[in-house]
Amino acid sequence: MNKLKVAIYCRLSEEDRNKESEDDDSNSIQNQKSMLNKYALEQGWEIFKVYSDDDYTGSDRRRPEFNNLLRDAKAQKFNIILCKTQSRFTRELELVEKYIHGLFPIWGIRFVSVVDNADTANKGNKKSRQINGLVNEWYLEDMSENIKSVLIDRRKNGFHIGAFALYGYKKDPDMKGHLIIDEEAAKVVREVFTLFSNGYGKTAIARILNERGIPNPTEYKRLHGLRFKAPKTRNSTLWSYYAIADMLINEIYIGNMVQGKYGSVSYKTKQNKPRPKSQWYIVEGTHEAIIDRELWDRVQLLIVQKAKPFTIGQIGLFARKTRCMYCGY
Structure with missing residues (x-):
């Protein structure tokens, strides 16, 4: 019987930034890889690839390895996506519904996160996955508002x-x-x-x-x-x-x-x-x-x-609003 192929996805959290240099993975990423590799081997799964995004937030949809993971999932190159927590994959409830509960089942992909016990093979914990998604969404909004208030105060x-x-x-x-x-x-x-x-x-x-x-x-x-x-x-x-x-x-x-x-x-x-x-x-x-x-x-x-008035004493309608496409005047 062929072994199930698993794609491991890791992402740096905002809380722990302890890299020795720009090119090194953070200790957080290294720990995630070690934990997930061990877990996959214990389950008897074959590791297809480790996808790792360092210095990206859970709300950033432009994460390069995240998008590579999604492309390979659509191409059905593996059977399982394995993360430390659901929030490492995404903190957006919209993406939880779109991928974990929507497209992954269609593509035949199982989603598993170790720490918070999310597993799409277990139909009974769908609500807990949705609650995790909602809590993570609230976290994003609260963090954004807190940061914004600090920045506004510093600007003032x-x-x-x-x-x-x-x-x-x-x-x-x-x-x-x-x-x-x-x-x-x-x-x-x-x-x-x-x-x-x-x-x-x-x-x-x-x-x-x-x-x-x-x-x-x-x-x-x-x-x-x-x-x-x-x-x-x-x-x-x-x-x-x-x-x-x-x-x-x-x-x-x-x-x-x-x-x-x-x-x-x-x-x-x-x-x-x-x-x-x-x-x-x-x-x-x-x-x-x-x-x-x-x-x-x-x-x-x-x-x-230089916003020259017309002879009737009024500023032209397009003065200081339009420029010549050739010379810029």
């Missing part, structure tokens, strides 16, 4: 909470949430504001910086080890009209912390949407300014003036 108090500092600044190693000037990039910021105040257009400024080989903010971060993904397009290292335009109206350059421009749609998705300015978190004087107030005010006045 002027602490920087982003993954990266704005171009021209860097994170203060001695004070969490505080920005200090990165003089190398700040020189470029000052030059951009000065050029614009002297009558240069945004496209012209971008061209000047590109001709001198000055990397744009994204490339600058990557070159300084802050981003590890290579640029995806040929021009992704170049300055653009939009990069200059965004820089010229960013109050962070005058020492004000501006955050909350975007907000998440739901705790279940990574998608963000723009928030109205009335809902932004703006705290004045949180860090040293790169641009002095006189230059800032002069630039803001020029930006307003």
Whole structure:
């Protein structure tokens, strides 16, 4: 008789992050693999493959090994999926119903989790699996709300909470949430504001910086080890009209912390949407300014003036809302 083939799935929990290096599996992952390998052997199952996602939450549907597991399950490459707990597979009740109670039985896949005794071969514990899914869903929602409240409080108090500092600044190693000037990039910021105040257009400024080989903010971060993904397009290292335009109206350059421009749609998705300015978190004087107030005010006045009124004294309907697809003006 052929042995049943089992796919082992492991995922790092948020609670235990104790890796020695970026490339090592965490102790949590190693422990899961050891436990599940032993359990599978005790049951007499043949281990088909170990799927392991490290540094991913249970609500992240983009987990690479999770999706590889689902593809192989659909192809019926194994008979059983084995996890430490049901929450390692997913914390979403929707996915519990879709896969564990829906598609897996259709594909002939048995789901087993060791610690919480979930086993689709046991019809009597379906309700407990659903309760586990509901509890895990509540956990996600509560954790999201707790994190959100902490972040809102820090924003209101002027602490920087982003993954990266704005171009021209860097994170203060001695004070969490505080920005200090990165003089190398700040020189470029000052030059951009000065050029614009002297009558240069945004496209012209971008061209000047590109001709001198000055990397744009994204490339600058990557070159300084802050981003590890290579640029995806040929021009992704170049300055653009939009990069200059965004820089010229960013109050962070005058020492004000501006955050909350975007907000998440739901705790279940990574998608963000723009928030109205009335809902932004703006705290004045949180860090040293790169641009002095006189230059800032002069630039803001020029930006307003460039939204040119018609001869009848009214601003055009599309002023500052549309741009030429070829030159960006």
